[in-house]
Amino acid sequence: MTTADGLVTILLVEDDDGDFIALQRAFTKAKLPHPIRRALDGIEALDILRGTNGAKKIKKPFLLVSDVNMPRLNGIKLVQQMRNDSELSDSIIFIYTTSNLPKDKSESYDENVAGYILKGSAAGGNFEKLAEVLGVYCRDVEMPA
Numbered sequence: 228m229t230t231a232d233g234l235v236t237i238l239l240v241e242d243d244d245g246d247f248i249a250l251q252r253a254f255t256k257a258k259l260p261h262p263i264r265r266a267l268d269g270i271e272a273l274d275i276l277r278g279t280n281g282a283k284k285i286k287k288p289f290l291l292v293s294d295v296n297m298p299r300l301n302g303i304k305l306v307q308q309m310r311n312d313s314e315l316s317d318s319i320i321f322i323y324t325t326s327n328l329p330k331d332k333s334e335s336y337d338e339n340v341a342g343y344i345l346k347g348s349a350a351g352g353n354f355e356k357l358a359e360v361l362g363v364y365c366r367d368v369e370m371p372a
Contacts, residue, residue, distance in 0.1 A: 235365045236262045236285055240272045240293035240302060241323075246346070246354075253354035259362050269293070269300025273308060276315055288319075290361060295324040295331050303331060306338040319364075323357055 237254075241247045247265060254263065264285060266272035271282070272293070278284025291309075293302035300308075302322055309315040322335045322343045335343050341364070344357055 236289040253358040257358035268297040269305030295326045
């Protein structure tokens with residue numbers, strides 16, 4: 228389910244400015260009309276999701292895209308906290324990371340993430356691929372209200 232205007236907010240949890248800018252460019256190139264909000268780490272993301280510590284609360288429907296390796300609260304711990312929060316437990320979450328560790332993948336999927344996508348090591352990563360995946364997802368998948 229999307230909003231009346233058909234838009235789904237995308238919350239990007241990304242501490243790397245270069246990756247964030249590259250993602251914004253990829254989203255623009257893919258003509259994704261969805262609003263994007265950014266959190267620098269898991270703690271800031273939880274504040275946005277809950278509307279705490281002065282952060283404006285994000286409204287549903289939203290997609291969360293999180294890196295794994297971040298300061299204060301990493302992406303996997305963020306997902307675990309969201310799954311244990313009755314208001315956030317049904318959130319749609321993608322992991323987008325450089326971590327190719329089997330442990331990170333299995334811990335993420337144990338928390339029912341919608342997908343684990345590698346950034347890639349080549350210049351530019353897989354930013355356009357992520358934009359494509361999210362575009363299809365936002366357009367074609369019915370989401371909870």
